[in-house]
Amino acid sequence: MSEPALSLTNGEAVACAADASAGESPHPWLRIETYPADDRVLVVVSGDLDIDTEETLQNALRDAVAGSVSGIDLDLNGVEFCDCSGLNVLLRMRRRALADGKTVAIRTAGASVERLLDLTHARPLFAWTDEDTQCVDADQDLRIELLQLRQAMQTRPVIDLARGVLMASFALSAEDAWKVLVTVSQRTNTKLRHVAQDLVNSVNGDPLPEPKQQQLAAAVADHSTAPAPPLDAA
Structure with missing residues (x-):
């Protein structure tokens, strides 16, 4: 059996009492692992999120959302590079999750993702507390996504x-x-x-x-x- 993964909840490390499922990726520079955690699924991503890996990421996140009860939590701390293609996948999966009454939350992220979230003002869309999520109305959601499309063309x-x-x-x-x-x-x-x-x-x-x-x-x-x-x- 795999060692339990560590996720962050209220600043404390909590072991997920489940086996990790490593995604089979055709790209040596992308690794995706999923860990069931209560009614959610923790998705740990490391490597590069760009036009070359977006399809693999989208397929993995779609399966994780479908297999969860209330949504998915993303650990992107191991992501070394993220451009508009990667962020667009996250936005699409967020819309898919919301349509099913679920959420997509970013629990932790590396410097590349943090910069992109700040650049595009997309951070509130992936807030992982109810209080933060409620403050993002539909108009703000649309403004953030349009800004992301204009500014995040890196690759x-x-x-x-x-x-x-x-x-x-x-x-x-x-x-x-x-x-x-x-x-x-x-x-x-x-x-x-x-x-x-x-x-x-x-x-x-x-x-x-x-x-x-x-x-x-x-x-x-x-x-x-x-x-x-x-x-x-x-």
Whole structure:
């Protein structure tokens, strides 16, 4: 049996009397564990929350919300990076939970999540006391979400630029360009945003690392019927 998890309740560490269930993630830089705790589910997340991992996070949180009675509590202390994609997943899961009479609360968070919550004024949406939750009315809820959408674009621009480079260089569709980025990320065990940044940097004169060049050529060949020209030929 797994060791019980520790959650924070009123500032004190409390052991959850249940086994931990580690989520099977296709991403080595994301780990999700769930712990039943009375009528709620504690979800412990560590790693990166971005466009590359948002689907895995959403699936895990959806299952946790569905399996809870009153909602889920999030321990995000181990999250090293969080951008608008990760926060959008949290917002979607919050709306899903509220529709079922449940709540999504953030019990603790690392510096990356804390900065994003402060930047977007989204912290009240995930308050974990009834008193704090009641002070967020529908208008404030909408204002916070709109502000989040305007301000929290940390990763997507460079990924969109990289997709544009691939589309222009190799005559790929937007969907195939995305598949190429994902394939290179997986084959080189490199975070998607880092692959995108290296690709954009290569257009600006920085050489693309040799392993990524090889995997890029292979990925383009996999997702295109046309021969893959060298990147600098575009």
